[in-house]
Amino acid sequence: MENLTKRYGSTVAVDGLSFRIRPGQVTGFLGPNGAGKSTTMRMIIGLDRPTAGTATVLGKPYVEHVAPLCVLGALLEAKSVHRGRSARNHLLALAQTHGIGPRRVDEVLETVGLSGVAGRRAGGFSLGMGQRLGIAAALLGDPAVVMLDEPVNGLDPDGVRWIRTLLKDLAAEGRTVLVSSHLMSEMAVTAEHLVVIGRGRLLAETSVADLIARVAVSRVLVRSPDAGPLRDALVHTGATVTGSEPGRLDVGGASAESIGDLARKHGFALHELTPQRASLEEAYMELTNGQGLPA
Numbered sequence: 589m590e591n592l593t594k595r596y597g598s599t600v601a602v603d604g605l606s607f608r609i610r611p612g613q614v615t616g617f618l619g620p621n622g623a624g625k626s627t628t629m630r631m632i633i634g635l636d637r638p639t640a641g642t643a644t645v646l647g648k649p650y651v652e653h654v655a656p657l658c659v660l661g662a663l664l665e666a667k668s669v670h671r672g673r674s675a676r677n678h679l680l681a682l683a684q685t686h687g688i689g690p691r692r693v694d695e696v697l698e699t700v701g702l703s704g705v706a707g708r709r710a711g712g713f714s715l716g717m718g719q720r721l722g723i724a725a726a727l728l729g730d731p732a733v734v735m736l737d738e739p740v741n742g743l744d745p746d747g748v749r750w751i752r753t754l755l756k757d758l759a760a761e762g763r764t765v766l767v768s769s770h771l772m773s774e775m776a777v778t779a780e781h782l783v784v785i786g787r788g789r790l791l792a793e794t795s796v797a798d799l800i801a802r803v804a805v806s807r808v809l810v811r812s813p814d815a816g817p818l819r820d821a822l823v824h825t826g827a828t829v830t831g832s833e834p835g836r837l838d839v840g841g842a843s844a845e846s847i848g849d850l851a852r853k854h855g856f857a858l859h860e861l862t863p864q865r866a867s868l869e870e871a872y873m874e875l876t877n878g879q880g881l882p883a
């Protein structure tokens with residue numbers, strides 16, 4: 589998408605967003621609540637009209653494709669299902685709009701694990717079963733691009749694990765997979781690539797590994813019976829030292845190696861020397877700091 593922008597009155601929901609999503613990997617679309625993820629996804633499939641900019645799928649706007657379901661399959665938050673229809677009939681009706689046969693309907697029911705309940709009224713489905721049905725609909729046209737908005741919201745651990753595996757499998761088949769979430773912890777185990785937004789703006793487009801390296805300050809935890817003089821020696825070299833617990837120092841701006849060497853030079857004993865890797869969650873918090881809506 590190119591400079592994608594959406595304003596609702598004075599609210600700027602999406603603000604000049606430009607990024608590309610690559611095939612063959614799961615891209616996590618990450619941002620705090622209200623960051624503009626759903627609005628962006630709605631614009632991608634033409635449910636919302638951009639105030640400015642464009643979103644294209646395989647070279648042209650989604651709605652200009654002859655058989656859109658076969659290009660991009662989407663699961664958005666408010667999914668419309670005819671509640672009185674059975675799961676299979678719901679999918680059959682959708683399939684008919686694209687000339688897709690009943691065999692494919694049975695195939696996707698199998699993929700999402702709903703074959704056994706395909707004749708049951710979709711209105712009586714649990715949240716997890718409803719999500720599975722929504723995903724079956726998204727996969728119906730065997731699309732090259734799959735886009736899911738917060739698919740794990742409200743699911744139990746089995747459902748979460750199932751979606752995770754499915755997304756990875758779809759990407760491994762060479763498809764382009766875009767999945768939104770406001771949870772870094774979920775994206776860290778699901779996505780390889782991340783597009784992070786806050787208040788409608790792009791904050792980072794990066795791999796999970798690069799995100800840590802880019803925003804995380806690494807620190808070293810040191811325990812020493814000579815903490816006082818060691819602290820002074822470290823500060824003298826330009827390191828920043830915090831930590832109020834006796835015998836324990838939290839050192840920034842110095843590597844574990846240089847701290848070890850310095851301690852040896854001065855004859856200080858070390859009881860612990862542990863590099864602290866900032867967690868992805870910390871990296872994400874730092875990146876989106878102040879970007880979320882007030883709780």
Ligand SMILES: Nc1ncnc2c1ncn2[C@@H]1O[C@H](COP(=O)(O)OP(=O)(O)OP(=O)(O)O)[C@@H](O)[C@H]1O
Nearest residue numbers: 596599601619620621622623624625626627628770
């Ligand atoms: N139809 C609308 N009319 C007015 N404002 C809207 C509309 N849809 C979204 N917004 C506003 O646009 C901003 C972005 O909302 P959006 O739903 O896209 O965020 P999101 O990142 O998907 O958040 P969430 O995770 O909470 O769904 C919010 O401030 C929201 O209040």
